[in-house]
Amino acid sequence: MRRKSIRLPFTISALATLLATSAFAQDRLGVSDPQAYLIEEAEEIALSRSAAPASISADASVLVLQEDGTYKLAVEGTNDWTCFTGRSWTGPAQFKDGKRVWTARAFDTKIRAPQCFNEAGAKSMLKMHRIATWHFMNGATTDEVDMAIGYALTTGEIAQPAVGAMSYMYSPDQVLTPDGGRFHPHVMIYQPHVTQADYGKGSPMKGVPLVTESGTVFATTVILSSHWSDGTPASGM
Numbered sequence: 008m009r010r011k012s013i014r015l016p017f018t019i020s021a022l023a024t025l026l027a028t029s030a031f032a033q034d035r036l037g038v039s040d041p042q043a044y045l046i047e048e049a050e051e052i053a054l055s056r057s058a059a060p061a062s063i064s065a066d067a068s069v070l071v072l073q074e075d076g077t078y079k080l081a082v083e084g085t086n087d088w089t090c091f092t093g094r095s096w097t098g099p100a101q102f103k104d105g106k107r108v109w110t111a112r113a114f115d116t117k118i119r120a121p122q123c124f125n126e127a128g129a130k131s132m133l134k135m136h137r138i139a140t141w142h143f144m145n146g147a148t149t150d151e152v153d154m155a156i157g158y159a160l161t162t163g164e165i166a167q168p169a170v171g172a173m174s175y176m177y178s179p180d181q182v183l184t185p186d187g188g189r190f191h192p193h194v195m196i197y198q199p200h201v202t203q204a205d206y207g208k209g210s211p212m213k214g215v216p217l218v219t220e221s222g223t224v225f226a227t228t229v230i231l232s233s234h235w236s237d238g239t240p241a242s243g244m
Contacts, residue, residue: 036110036113036114036148037147037149044116046119055070055092055121056090057179057237058176058177058178059090060175060236063086064123066084066085066086067088067090069089069091071091072091076142089124089129090122091122091133093122094119095113095118096113097139100223102223109149117182118183119181120181120183122174122195125173127171130172131165131166131167131172132195132225132227134159134166139152139155167224168198175195179236179237192231192233192236193229194230195227196228197225198227198228200223201218201228202222203218216228
């Protein structure tokens with residue numbers, strides 16, 4: 008694929024944000040074949056809707072990824088919820104010494120992460136995922152994506168998660184690991200700068216909430232549920 012040039016204007020404050028979140032240059036990581044991440048539209052709609060109970064997802068808007076990196080509004084909802092299927096790079100970020108670290112796993116074409124966001128979650132976390140997706144699908148490197156997200160935060164294009172921002176990840180058909188594995192059904196509550204220490208130590212399997220991206224603006228509290236969206240019990244719960 009011919010790589011498109013991406014030019015991103017930024018201010019001094021945006022650059023400071025980027026230096027705080029971006030890892031060392033990792034230009035070799037990225038998307039080489041955008042088509043490998045595409046799904047047939049009807050299949051993607053059904054998969055995205057499976058992220059939440061039907062009482063929510065049946066009336067939600069549904070987005071479908073296009074080859075140009077945009078998400079098409081395939082279904083216009085009526086209840087202020089939005090469902091989509093994230094690709095591999097939408098997983099929780101990993102950090103080392105305060106800097107974001109990307110790995111090859113973030114570009115595994117098999118990973119599918121269906122989520123349904125409420126309105127507050129769509130303005131923050133979903134918007135961040137959409138920006139990252141557009142850049143990656145258009146040939147951006149990990150450094151360029153970190154820059155784009157940092158710039159969008161400083162300009163307000165991405166809102167910091169408001170009180171109540173959340174999403175469901177209840178799909179029994181989720182694929183979250185390269186070998187086809189899935190996690191337990193769970194709710195994700197977005198609480199900027201919350202840390203694992205705020206909830207104490209312990210296993211999420213024993214009732215202690217798990218915090219991903221601890222201490223960052225995208226800190227997420229993960230609370231497990233006992234059942235998938237289709238009503239079947241989650242094993243081991």
